[in-house]
Amino acid sequence: MIRITFPDGSVREYEKGVSSYDIAMSISPRLAAEVYAATVNGEVRDLSRPVESDATLRLHKWDDPEAKHAFWHSSAHLMAEALEALYPGMKFGIGPAIENGFYYDVDPGEGKVITDSDLPLIEAKMKELAAQNSKIIRSEVSKKEAMEIFGAKGDEYKTELISELEDGTITLYRQGNFTDLCRGPHLPDTSPIKAIRVLSLAGAYWRGDEKRRMLTRIYGITFPKQKQLEEYITLLEEARKRDHRRIGKELELFAFSPKVGMGLPLWLPKGADLKQRLIDFMTKVLKERGYVMVSTPHIGNVDLYKTSGHYEKYGADSFRPITTPQEGEVFMLKPMNCPHHCEIYNATPHSYKDLPLRMAEFGTVYRYEQSGELHGLTRVRSFTQDDAHHFCRPDQLKEEFKSIIDLVQYIFKVGGFSESTAQISLRDPENKQKYIGSDENWEKAEKAIIEAAGEKKLVTTIAMGEAAFYGPKLDFMVRDAIGRKWQLGTIQVDYNLPERFELTYMGNDNQKHQPVMIHRAIFGSMERFVAVLIENTSGKFPIWLTPDQVVILPISEKFNDYAKTVFKFLNNSDIRTLIDDRNEKIGKKIRDNELKRIPYLLVIGEKEVESGTVAVRRQGEGDKGAMKPEDFIALVKGEVAAEIKV
């Protein structure tokens, strides 16, 4: 007998070799039906795997990530089984569970393609196979056996993976006629997979290496219940409605033109107004916090970027150099503001008493992003950073860094980004040639970030190899409507540019010293911030940003959805009166039968301002017909609170 300890501390005895599934059954059959994986002694395992000794046990129901992971991983295998049945000779790469669902990377073979029209076929086959309730069977094999099995199939992707595994650690999972190399864990059988949707196709490089073959990645998602699938699909559709590209068009905030060029956003009047409000707000906050504003040109001599190291690193992938009538004179469209700011620093002498110097600029930069990477306002080729550089003494570094964390948190709170995540991006220790600067400087910089984040009690993840080439950074990420993560705020510690630009200050010892530089952006870029702001608010911007935004939601359920989609972002001058019963002048001009009364709720930002009834003109002199959105816009009396106190 063995002793099993449950999360609540209770202990039960079972026969040696009992499976987690049987244990669940012993508690209740209903529990067993809802459990998809188990954590045994801290290791997530198949439910069907025997437990051989005393152990702690947690059973995972659907709401646990471990359960979803096993469920979707098994679903990926199911999809592979369907693919193998439908397209004999198909080769398989990897097929993991992901945050929402799963995918499988496959190679359909030379000259063959999978297209969108195949997706329903795959889905149907998966349903057919799932209904067979095949057992999913785990087996341990030697490296040699594994190589023989997949070698015989000619599956070079699997054999490549196996060749890198250690003998004795290789496991296979089989269901029906399909066997896959896999670590698990999996469901005991395919029967719980009831609701299936094959979502989309994409290309993906084998092992993420753009020099290697591109495989076809097939995405799917599954659920135990059909209703859950329907809810998920609805959620996706709702999210798509919040897409900033869609709302930006509806609200006439920004546009793109092929004639101007891809990735070069055009700010329409209302969008430019919104952007300017953000800049004004940020400028005010920065001045309160001791920043000075500077301004620099959109181009710089190529030597500037050679000094900074950017030219060597990115020169080949940038917009081409600008030449002049002067032989040998070359400029670059500025891809970042830092080198310019360094030269501003160098323009005047500095005393230790003057530091820290906080230098800020809303600087527009140009980067030649790969065409396929462009995405609405979140990834563009021309964007305006709310950039700043702190030049400080080494002893001030940590406090400066912490003060910027405060600023980021303040702005995100005001902007309503409650769900941002923080990531510390460090140098890849295996790949040091990607970075400039001495080990000593890197160690100091990384230590400063980790400590500052720790002292601010920031919850962070650490990403190795994600650092900028000149220094480590702390990034603040926010998700967009469809769950993609975007970096907004970033704080970077840099010992290298001060060295390269020979920045100095006079210390109290009357000797020259080198300052430390902190690069930082809070919004990240105006473009990306506006994009994420739109998606977070569905275009209903916070009051402090849009004191003029007026939304009237007539109190009628049927009308509500419509009204929500037509709210407008308006300037005061644009606010057209309605024919308010308070407005006798206009009222007199209109015949009684041209008026209609509608109950309404006036909403400004998130705040209900007033409700009542309003008479609207349906048609008549100068009117453009019935029920234009503007007809529902009432005049707001007086100023609306211009700022939220946080």
Add this chain to the structure above:
RNA sequence: GCCGAUGUAGCUCAGGGGUAGAGCACUUCCUUGGUAAGGAAGGGGUCAUGAGUUCAAUUCUCAUCAUCGGCUCCA
């Protein structure tokens, strides 16, 4: 840049070898104080661009441009 898809009226989209349709929006008129009002009439598209096949192409082929979903990249 790579893989796949898409590109038809302001918007959402249908169609299909013989030079185009719907809903919403827009214009005009009529009707109507009941919750995105109803009715009638009307304006608007060289069907992304270029070339090829054909008696004939918006519809087929190819190329280009742009967009979308991913991959790679992201100072």
